Amino acid sequence: MKQILYSKTLVTICLSILFSICLTMNALAATDAEAQRGTIKGKVLTQDNKPAENVTVALMNTSFGTTTDENGAFSLKAPQGKYTLVVSYIGHKPVKEAIEVIAGKVVSVNLTLTENANQLNEVAISGRKQKYKISDPSPSLRLNE
Numbered sequence: 001m002k003q004i005l006y007s008k009t010l011v012t013i014c015l016s017i018l019f020s021i022c023l024t025m026n027a028l029a030a031t032d033a034e035a036q037r038g039t040i041k042g043k044v045l046t047q048d049n050k051p052a053e054n055v056t057v058a059l060m061n062t063s064f065g066t067t068t069d070e071n072g073a074f075s076l077k078a079p080q081g082k083y084t085l086v087v088s089y090i091g092h093k094p095v096k097e098a099i100e101v102i103a104g105k106v107v108s109v110n111l112t113l114t115e116n117a118n119q120l121n122e123v124a125i126s127g128r129k130q131k132y133k134i135s136d137p138s139p140s141l142r143l144n145e
Helices: 002-035
Strands: 037-045 056-059 065-067 073-079 081-088 095-101 106-112
Touching: 037 095, 056 073, 065 073, 073 081, 095 106
Parallel strands: 037 106
Antiparallel strands: 037 073, 056 065, 056 081, 081 095
16 A cells, blocks of 8 residues: 555656656747847838828738837837838838848837829729619518518
């Protein structure tokens, strides 16, 4: 009986140690991954030097992106490397800028959007009016009588 109790205690201690080692390695891996990242911060303005709100800021050909706040500011974390930063907003020309993200460093970028001269000047909407007879309704038309 003492031997079974001793074996269970030994197994419990070994599993606790193994679990602690796994947690420590996981924390170290997360810290190492975070250390490999850098930060891109900046501000996006319009042509008239006003903050551009809700502008899309992304790293081309990656899944890293964000939008600007009400002050035109943005912050984005990305792995170390060379990227093309793309800033786009409806009615404005996209802005592209080459940047290099360095692990543990902050890259500052300030960009200005210019209006797109090729905007649509006029949008025409056309439609037609059809009359339906209650005695001969369309199969897709539901009438409440």
